[in-house]
Amino acid sequence: MSQSNNIPLGIALMVATTFVFAVQDGLSQHLAGEYNVLMVVMIRYWFFAAFVIAIARRNPGGMRAAAHTRQPLLQTLRGVLLAAEICVMVAAFTILGLVESHAVFTCYPLLVAALSGPVLGERVGWRRWAAIGVGFIGVLIILQPGMSVFDPAAVIPLLSATMFAVYGLLTRYVARRDSTATSFFWTGVTGAIAMTFAGVWFWEPMAATDWMFMGCLCVTGVTGHWLLIRCYEVAEASAVQPFAYLQLVFAALIGISFFGETIRSNVAIGVGLIVAAGLFTFWRERQKAAAH
Structure with missing residues (x-):
């Protein structure tokens, strides 16, 4: 599909995407506070995998084309890593809450920038390294590692951010040989398989009201991904x-x-x-891309 560049519509879709994903996180915090994290994420992934398969079947070539990859091990690693990252982040919600978990997790674009050199061989200039340094000062201010009240649990969302950054770098790497549709298919299917093996052992009865919340969680997950896909279809990512x-x-x-x-x-x-450093890093990447 050829991409248009309707920036106002793209911004509106991105705002809607972030709102839906935030609601998803709130639902995840509630459910994971009542039931095992692995079970909650497993059910969420079942619905996500069904969505991914439905999208693949509608695309040219169907599921066979979507599943075709030259990098099955890397694609599997990506899918399993994202599923594990979601489990870690949902656990952080139940321990630290949404505010502090997201505050620390916000540093993941800086981790992507810092790791893009050694992992992907990309050049990171001194300005971006300075921004990365400022961002991590922000992380230290949040964590307060030298304070007597420091909570070691605050490291959990930092672990999640690191896992998500590595997932993002692997996604960039596999994109050199596989299509976006293929990566999306493997993300949903391998994640669902991995979570089924992990979560089925922790199944427990769920109250009728919580099944309603679980249904909303599944719907927000699918809606958020659909909005994000549409967002990148109608506008450039840099905008x-x-x-x-x-x-x-x-x-x-x-x-x-x-x-x-x-x-x-x-x-x-x-x-x-962190946000200021992240926006500066993103701006520098955009400038670098425009120069080429």
Whole structure:
């Protein structure tokens, strides 16, 4: 499909995407607080895999074309890594809440930039390294590792961010030989298989009300991915990507409104530094791409 560049529509779709994903995170926090994380993520992945398969069947060549890859091991690693990352992040929601988990997780674009050199062989200039350094100062301000009140659990979303950054780099790497449709198919199917093997052992009865929440979780997951696909179809990624930071804002609003969370001053300051550094890093990548 040829891509248009309707930037206002693309921005609107990205804002909608971040809101839907924030709602998904709130539902995940509620359900994982009542049931095993692996079971919750497993059911979510079953629905996601069905969505991925439905999309593949509608594309030219059907499922055979979508499943065809020259890099099955890397694609499998990507899918399993993302499923594991989601489990870690949902666990962070139940331990730390949405606000602090997302505050730390926001640093993942900086991790992508820092690791793109050794992993993908991309050149990272001194300006981006400086921005990465500023971003990680923000992370340290949030974590307060030298304070007596430091909670080791705060490292959990940092682990999640690192896993997601590696997943993003692997996605860039496999994109050199596989299509987006193929990567999307392998993400959903391998993740569902991995989560089934892990989660089926932790099955437990779910209350009728929570099945309603689970249905909403599955629908928000599919809706969010559909909106994101449409967003990148109608507008260039460079124009809409900065608005992805709004997920932190929406998640914080949900955490405060429904879970009684608060925003500590050090978290607000740290997030400000991370977002500023992330936007600068993204701008430098855009400038570099335009120069070529």
